[in-house]
Amino acid sequence: MSKKKSSSKRKDDEKNVDNSKEEKSPSIPLEDYEKIKDDYLRLAADFDNFKKRTEKDKENQLVGSLSIILAGLFPLIDNFEIAMGQEEVPKELEALYKLVLTFLENLNITEVPGVGEEFDPSYHEAIEHSGEGDDQIVEEVLRKGYKLEDRLIRPAMVKVQSE
Numbered sequence: 718m719s720k721k722k723s724s725s726k727r728k729d730d731e732k733n734v735d736n737s738k739e740e741k742s743p744s745i746p747l748e749d750y751e752k753i754k755d756d757y758l759r760l761a762a763d764f765d766n767f768k769k770r771t772e773k774d775k776e777n778q779l780v781g782s783l784s785i786i787l788a789g790l791f792p793l794i795d796n797f798e799i800a801m802g803q804e805e806v807p808k809e810l811e812a813l814y815k816l817v818l819t820f821l822e823n824l825n826i827t828e829v830p831g832v833g834e835e836f837d838p839s840y841h842e843a844i845e846h847s848g849e850g851d852d853q854i855v856e857e858v859l860r861k862g863y864k865l866e867d868r869l870i871r872p873a874m875v876k877v878q879s880e
Contacts, residue, residue, distance in 0.1 A: 797810070826863050831855055832856070840864070843876075846876075855878075860873060
């Protein structure tokens, strides 16, 4: 009797295996396939936008941190420039000044355009204005301004001459 039970169990197991094969291969309607494909493409685009946004946020954080550090360094640079304007400048001071300029150059920090350039309120801070006319030209730079690539770090303090 046990042989009959085991043979019947085998037949039942074979039927279950056949049924599971049939269940595993259902066809997906074309509409559902298109919806799944569209959802996948949207998800991939969202992820790509997320990666771009986080990369841009990282860059903004780096620029912000660098700006904070340089804000403390700019008065030192201003004092170096005042010292370099003296008649006799020690060679050690010249060497340190060149080192600071190289440091700024390596960070892609450039000076804001100065004397003879057209006044641009996005880069210049006018301290004094003279003359009358429509064309405003930077006459003198009182304090240099700096920018990191296209982003302003510190505006230049200037005297403006209108012509």
